[in-house]
Amino acid sequence: MNDIKVHVKDLDLHYGVNPALKKVNIMIPEKMVTAFIGPSGCGKSTFLRTLNRMNDLIENVKIDGEVRIDDIDIYGKEIDVVNLRKKVGMIFQKSNPFAKSIYENIAFGPKINGITHKDTLDEIVEKSLRQAAIWDEVKGRLYNSALSLSGGQQQRICIARTLAVNPEIILMDEPASALDPISTAKIEELIHELKQDYTIIIVTHNMQQAARTSDYTAFFYLGELVEFNKTETIFSNPSKRQTEDYISGRFG
Amino acid sequence: MKSSLKKTSPKTFNYDISKKRFRFSDWFAEKFIKSIAFLSIAFVILIFVFVFREAFPVFRMDVKETVTAEPMVQERYGVDDKSAAAEPEKSKETSPAKKVSVPSSTLLSKDWMPVSDNPRYGLIPLFLGTFKVTIIALLFAAPIAILAAIYTAMFAKPRLREIIKPVIELLAGFPSVVIGFFALMVMATVLQEIFGYASRLNSFVGGIAMALAAIPIIYTLTEDSLTAIPKTYIEASLGLGASMRQTAFYVVLPAAVPGIFAAVLLGVGRIFGETMIALMATGNAALVNINPFDSVRTLSATIGAEMAEVVFGDTHYSVLFLIGSLLFIFTFFLNAVAEFYLKNVVIRRFQSKK
Ligand SMILES: Nc1ncnc2c1ncn2[C@@H]1O[C@H](COP(=O)(O)OP(=O)(O)OP(=O)(O)O)[C@@H](O)[C@H]1O
Ligand SMILES: [Mg+2]
Numbered sequence: 017m018n019d020i021k022v023h024v025k026d027l028d029l030h031y032g033v034n035p036a037l038k039k040v041n042i043m044i045p046e047k048m049v050t051a052f053i054g055p056s057g058c059g060k061s062t063f064l065r066t067l068n069r070m071n072d073l074i075e076n077v078k079i080d081g082e083v084r085i086d087d088i089d090i091y092g093k094e095i096d097v098v099n100l101r102k103k104v105g106m107i108f109q110k111s112n113p114f115a116k117s118i119y120e121n122i123a124f125g126p127k128i129n130g131i132t133h134k135d136t137l138d139e140i141v142e143k144s145l146r147q148a149a150i151w152d153e154v155k156g157r158l159y160n161s162a163l164s165l166s167g168g169q170q171q172r173i174c175i176a177r178t179l180a181v182n183p184e185i186i187l188m189d190e191p192a193s194a195l196d197p198i199s200t201a202k203i204e205e206l207i208h209e210l211k212q213d214y215t216i217i218i219v220t221h222n223m224q225q226a227a228r229t230s231d232y233t234a235f236f237y238l239g240e241l242v243e244f245n246k247t248e249t250i251f252s253n254p255s256k257r258q259t260e261d262y263i264s265g266r267f268g
Numbered sequence: 269m270k271s272s273l274k275k276t277s278p279k280t281f282n283y284d285i286s287k288k289r290f291r292f293s294d295w296f297a298e299k300f301i302k303s304i305a306f307l308s309i310a311f312v313i314l315i316f317v318f319v320f321r322e323a324f325p326v327f328r329m330d331v332k333e334t335v336t337a338e339p340m341v342q343e344r345y346g347v348d349d350k351s352a353a354a355e356p357e358k359s360k361e362t363s364p365a366k367k368v369s370v371p372s373s374t375l376l377s378k379d380w381m382p383v384s385d386n387p388r389y390g391l392i393p394l395f396l397g398t399f400k401v402t403i404i405a406l407l408f409a410a411p412i413a414i415l416a417a418i419y420t421a422m423f424a425k426p427r428l429r430e431i432i433k434p435v436i437e438l439l440a441g442f443p444s445v446v447i448g449f450f451a452l453m454v455m456a457t458v459l460q461e462i463f464g465y466a467s468r469l470n471s472f473v474g475g476i477a478m479a480l481a482a483i484p485i486i487y488t489l490t491e492d493s494l495t496a497i498p499k500t501y502i503e504a505s506l507g508l509g510a511s512m513r514q515t516a517f518y519v520v521l522p523a524a525v526p527g528i529f530a531a532v533l534l535g536v537g538r539i540f541g542e543t544m545i546a547l548m549a550t551g552n553a554a555l556v557n558i559n560p561f562d563s564v565r566t567l568s569a570t571i572g573a574e575m576a577e578v579v580f581g582d583t584h585y586s587v588l589f590l591i592g593s594l595l596f597i598f599t600f601f602l603n604a605v606a607e608f609y610l611k612n613v614v615i616r617r618f619q620s621k622k
Binding site for chain 1: 426498500501502503504505506507508509510511514518519523
């Protein structure tokens with residue numbers, strides 16, 4: 017196992033009085049792909065969003081326990097949330113490029129980090145688009161609206177936009193659920209490339225996708241982490257009955 | 269599964285779909301709502317027609333000069349038979365005796381002197397005055413309202429927002445006479461002491477007072493268009509490590525520009541048509557200059573001040589209606605543009621996003 021990048025200890029999360037996560041403990045390895053699976057409403061998104069403190073935006077969220085990234089408790093008092101989110105990027109289920117040009121979308125992150133030099137920006141834009149495997153498709157129309165692209169292209173633009181900020185961890189919440197099989201294959205390929213340099217955590221409802229892309233898999237059920245192990249183990253020889261039922265589709 | 273479903277569904281419901289039924293209450297409600305809706309449209313059209321018809325003679329009087337002795341067709345203005353019968357007599361003795369100045373040739377002059385021996389109906393000072401007040405009001409209202417909207421939409425805690433928003437919106441319900449009174453009694457004095465200008469009531473005081481009236485409109489609509497920006501944009505921006513301020517100014521604000529533009533236009537419409545505050549706080553002198561600390565007379569204040577004293581059917585009367593028509597056309601135009609913007613630009617922008 018690689019080094020531990022994210023270490024979560026006894027994490028509890030409540031929306032108002034309703035518990036959404038119960039005593040979650042997990043150690044996520046660095047530069048690997050970890051998949052979160054589980055039935056709808058079991059708290060996968062909620063858990064993912066605790067890792068970059070996106071839940072801060074929601075009223076009445078109460079969080080107990082510890083989330084340590086590089087051994088720093090990100091819920092500590094001194095934490096700079098803005099910088100945390102640069103370090104922990106996020107890709108959403110619904111691709112959400114800004115209503116701006118492709119170039120402006122990618123340059124947004126570097127710009128808010130104070131990079132104004134045109135050549136540097138150009139360089140970052142090209143590099144990020146290449147990394148996201150979409151450079152060839154858009155290089156001729158960088159100044160067209162990002163909304164003019166297809167859904168699959170938009171999602172890769174969003175990935176490129178995240179890469180442009182140079183994060184260490186990338187959280188993906190069902191990044192391919194709204195895409196066709198070809199776009200999905202591209203995203204999966206991309207995930208495979210990206211794990212050389214990034215720690216990737218991906219939520220998916222697609223068992224094959226989890227099996228294909230991830231090194232580790234975590235199975236959530238009703239706010240609890242039921243099982244976490246090597247992906248092969250989870251899919252071939254799960255130790256919990258619930259996990260087996262879920263991945264074999266015999267659930268409920 | 270299926271059998272248990274059958275058991276629980278009560279037999280008493282027996283839906284006959286083979287014959288269409290007449291449901292009186294539905295029919296009545298629909299017709300009633302429909303007629304109310306058409307009634308309000310009818311009112312708008314009637315007012316429109318009335319105002320334009322009363323303004324129309326301004327241009328006819330031009331014609332009179334060439335056609336000679338043709339008496340003014342006063343009965344056209346008459347609302348009922350009685351006045352229609354009375355009018356022609358009156359016009360016969362007044363119009364030839366008094367050398368009627370041709371109004372439309374003086375409309376572009378610099379003097380607004382409707383009641384003098386040689387009346388002049390120059391609209392330029394009125395337009396300039398309205399323009400000055402509008403600009404000043406907008407310079408105050410737009411930034412304040414927009415910043416307040418950004419604050420409540422993006423930064424304020426929900427609980428605080430629930431206080432601020434209604435309070436500012438309450439300002440919209442303030443009778444303008446109260447704002448005017450406040451401007452006249454308090455603001456005018458205070459501002460004069462601070463800036464030390466000569467005339468106590470002027471376009472500056474009037475503009476600030478009107479800003480108070482326009483702020484709620486601009487604020488509410490701006491707030492609405494800011495909160496209408498999809499949350500996913502905000503999350504994307506924050507997820508990239510932008511601060512809330514950066515997100516507000518670089519992501520949300522640019523995306524909301526069309527809505528804010530529409531908000532400002534409607535604010536202009538409000539300022540433009542505002543009569544009471546103009547009457548009370550601008551000094552009402554029809555001057556032609558661009559000094560913000562001089563008195564001005566606005567279009568609507570002119571109607572408000574003079575309509576009650578004007579001779580019915582007189583040239584002056586028609587010119588006031590002409591001013592009314594211009595206000596009407598202008599606000600109609602503003603609203604139409606604002607509406608167009610909201611409907612087409614703002615909405616399409618987010619619908620195209622799939
Ligand atoms: N903003 C919120 N406010 C209140 N409750 C919420 C909120 N978001 C999620 N929940 C609740 O928390 C629980 C977990 O939701 P979450 O979105 O994390 O599930 P999920 O595993 O991502 O489901 P899905 O696979 O459908 O995306 C659900 O019961 C949900 O109703
Ligand atoms: Mg989810």
